[in-house]
Amino acid sequence: MAGxxxxxxxxxxxxxxxxxxxxxxxxxxxxxxxxxxxxxxVLEVLTNAWFYAILCLGLNIVVGYAGLLDLGYAAFxxxxxxxxxxxxxxxxxxxxxxxxxxxSCSMLAGLIIGGPTLRLRSDYLAIVTLGFGEIxxxxxxxxxxxxxxxxxxxxxxPSIFGLELSRGIHFYYVFLLLxxxxxxxxxxxxxxxxxxxxxxxxxxxxxAEAMGIGRVAVKLYAYVIGAMFGGVAGCFFAAKxxxxxxxxxTFSQSVLILLxxxxxxxxxxxxxxxxxxxxxxxxxxxxxxGSMRMLIFGIVMLVIMLYRPEGIWPQKQxxx
Amino acid sequence: xxxxxxxxxxxxxxxxxxxxxxLVALGYTMVYGIIKLLNFAHGDLYMVGGFVxxxxxxxxxGLMGSSWAGIxxxxxxSMLAVGLLGVIIQRIAYVPMLQAPRLSILITALxxxxxxxxxxxxxxxxxxxxxxxxxxxxxxxxxxxxISYTQLVLVVSAALLMIILYLFVHKTLYGKAMRxxxxxxxxxxxxxxxxxxxxxxxxxIGSSLAAAAGVMAGVYYGSLHFFxxxxxxxxxxxxxxxxxxGSIPGAMLGGLVLGLLEAFGTQIPFVGSExxxxxxxxxxxxxxxxxxxxxxxxTEIERM
Numbered sequence: 225m226a227g228x229x230x231x232x233x234x235x236x237x238x239x240x241x242x243x244x245x246x247x248x249x250x251x252x253x254x255x256x257x258x259x260x261x262x263x264x265x266v267l268e269v270l271t272n273a274w275f276y277a278i279l280c281l282g283l284n285i286v287v288g289y290a291g292l293l294d295l296g297y298a299a300f301x302x303x304x305x306x307x308x309x310x311x312x313x314x315x316x317x318x319x320x321x322x323x324x325x326x327x328s329c330s331m332l333a334g335l336i337i338g339g340p341t342l343r344l345r346s347d348y349l350a351i352v353t354l355g356f357g358e359i360x361x362x363x364x365x366x367x368x369x370x371x372x373x374x375x376x377x378x379x380x381x382p383s384i385f386g387l388e389l390s391r392g393i394h395f396y397y398v399f400l401l402l403x404x405x406x407x408x409x410x411x412x413x414x415x416x417x418x419x420x421x422x423x424x425x426x427x428x429x430x431x432a433e434a435m436g437i438g439r440v441a442v443k444l445y446a447y448v449i450g451a452m453f454g455g456v457a458g459c460f461f462a463a464k465x466x467x468x469x470x471x472x473x474t475f476s477q478s479v480l481i482l483l484x485x486x487x488x489x490x491x492x493x494x495x496x497x498x499x500x501x502x503x504x505x506x507x508x509x510x511x512x513x514g515s516m517r518m519l520i521f522g523i524v525m526l527v528i529m530l531y532r533p534e535g536i537w538p539q540k541q542x543x544x
Numbered sequence: 545x546x547x548x549x550x551x552x553x554x555x556x557x558x559x560x561x562x563x564x565x566x567l568v569a570l571g572y573t574m575v576y577g578i579i580k581l582l583n584f585a586h587g588d589l590y591m592v593g594g595f596v597x598x599x600x601x602x603x604x605x606g607l608m609g610s611s612w613a614g615i616x617x618x619x620x621x622s623m624l625a626v627g628l629l630g631v632i633i634q635r636i637a638y639v640p641m642l643q644a645p646r647l648s649i650l651i652t653a654l655x656x657x658x659x660x661x662x663x664x665x666x667x668x669x670x671x672x673x674x675x676x677x678x679x680x681x682x683x684x685x686x687x688x689x690x691i692s693y694t695q696l697v698l699v700v701s702a703a704l705l706m707i708i709l710y711l712f713v714h715k716t717l718y719g720k721a722m723r724x725x726x727x728x729x730x731x732x733x734x735x736x737x738x739x740x741x742x743x744x745x746x747x748x749i750g751s752s753l754a755a756a757a758g759v760m761a762g763v764y765y766g767s768l769h770f771f772x773x774x775x776x777x778x779x780x781x782x783x784x785x786x787x788x789x790g791s792i793p794g795a796m797l798g799g800l801v802l803g804l805l806e807a808f809g810t811q812i813p814f815v816g817s818e819x820x821x822x823x824x825x826x827x828x829x830x831x832x833x834x835x836x837x838x839x840x841x842x843t844e845i846e847r848m
Contacts, residue, residue: 293650340833346646347582348832351781355825358778362822475774479658486651516666522658529652530640 274399277500280484281406282453288491290446291426293350296357300451302473303330304458312380319382330455338447364470375469549688554807562803563702567757568780569795571750577790584653587777588660593755594762597622623752630751665770675762782828788838
């Protein structure tokens with residue numbers, strides 16, 4: 225009874241790995257070629273969408289894979305952006321050299337906040353991450369080195385092989401490549417031993433521990449890897465904007481990233497990317513909404529949780 | 545100002561701040577105690593309470609003036625309206641989620657909070673509203689320390705509300721049912737307690753206490769903003785954890801402790817008031833790590 229409806233025949237065709245790769249290559253090709261036909265506005269919006277896709281994929285590791293609610297994800301993104309910002313604008317360090325430093329700093333932030341708190345119950349963890357996110361923002365606002373409330377300006381644009389990355393199209397490709405890399409890492413992680421351990425801990429923590437999975441260590445991995453994604457995204461964000469201010473890293477930013485993850489379907493890579501795109505494109509398409517944007521997002525999030533808690537494109541349960 | 549004056553002044557400031565925290569913390573702790581839900585939207589109910597109070601006050605000010613009579617009327621109305629809102633939220637958003645995984649219900653609560661705060665933002669265009677009252681600026685002048693009558697009345701009414709709550713929970717049949725449900729919901733159902741109604745009642749009481757605090761904060765600070773629920777929600781949660789989450793006297797104590805700590809925290813040299821929030825959130829994190837049961841909470845062993 226193959227091909228009883230177009231949908232099942234499509235999903236049948238998609239089953240072999242080979243055919244999936246064809247589709248993915250096709251999509252990547254389209255994404256690569258879009259700048260040839262798009263104007264600056266479209267390019268800017270799409271760049272932003274890829275940027276959110278990286279952040280959402282990073283948070284997806286924490287929320288989707290390991291099942292930990294993180295309400296302060298913007299903090300890791302802030303740590304990355306500020307590290308790059310401070311090093312390039314105040315100390316004149318080359319942009320590319322700041323990346324390892326920024327990644328280490330955001331991973332360290334993940335360790336500091338995750339280490340002691342991952343033993344806590346999940347709802348306590350949510351509040352702790354929320355508090356942590358606010359602490360990072362307030363620190364950035366009040367320290368001298370971070371430029372206070374007005375933030376940092378004059379962050380260097382990176383150059384590669386003598387080409388200075390300054391135009392919109394350059395950053396489109398930068399974020400596209402980073403997003404593809406993020407997808408690849410997420411995909412490999414999902415199917416790794418660690419990925420299975422995350423899934424186990426998410427579904428049943430006690431059973432996982434009884435099977436010899438170090439609960440805290442596994443969660444900490446999720447936290448630190450998630451923080452790393454945020455840190456890298458932050459570096460390139462700082463380079464693209466050349467100016468950052470603490471108000472970019474508010475609680476609403478963390479919620480927005482979480483919304484992208486929830487919207488598309490926690491734990492599912494294509495779902496998360498769709499969620500990130502929906503997040504960025506929706507307000508662009510409905511420009512007239514203005515201040516209603518977050519209200520509508522809130523209602524959408526509520527409706528999704530009530531009627532379709534697995535998101536638009538949920539993760540398939542692994543069959544035994 | 546001498547040291548003793550500073551201490552007295554900060555004591556007064558801390559008490560008033562602490563009574564707001566305590567009122568909001570009570571709602572957190574009651575809801576958590578009964579259905580183990582961390583209601584993220586609770587801080588926003590405080591904010592909505594402030595706005596409803598403002599609305600009612602501007603309606604009744606022609607009849608009763610905007611002095612204490614008008615404020616009392618608007619506070620009572622706001623408590624009723626927000627209490628009902630709390631019950632509606634519980635019915636729509638939380639009841640269907642009670643059997644769902646913890647992550648889902650937390651995200652749902654977050655979504656409710658977004659809807660409330662951004663809904664108010666859309667209505668008010670994100671502007672600050674001036675909460676004008678006809679209360680004078682008279683007060684007790686104790687040398688260098690000044691305590692206005694407004695402050696006194698607010699602290700006393702917060703204390704009054706808490707005493708009423710305490711009596712309700714410990715002396716009435718409904719209160720008894722509430723305490724019983726917190727211990728074992730299924731057993732209560734078998735004993736013929738209408739569990740759903742008691743949970744709704746808990747939401748009603750918690751929300752209306754938050755609304756009362758919202759109106760009081762409007763009177764005290766003189767302005768309202770759609771985002772004011774966020775920080776106080778976090779602070780009140782801290783207060784609830786300090787006292788031991790789930791414990792009603794704990795929430796009252798925790799609120800006062802946090803209020804006093806913050807008031808005196810501003811007096812520490814080199815630490816300006818802009819670090820106040822870092823101070824209390826840091827305290828929350830440390831507390832959760834080292835003593836998650838709080839001051840008055842019971843040690844419990846539970847499945848994660």
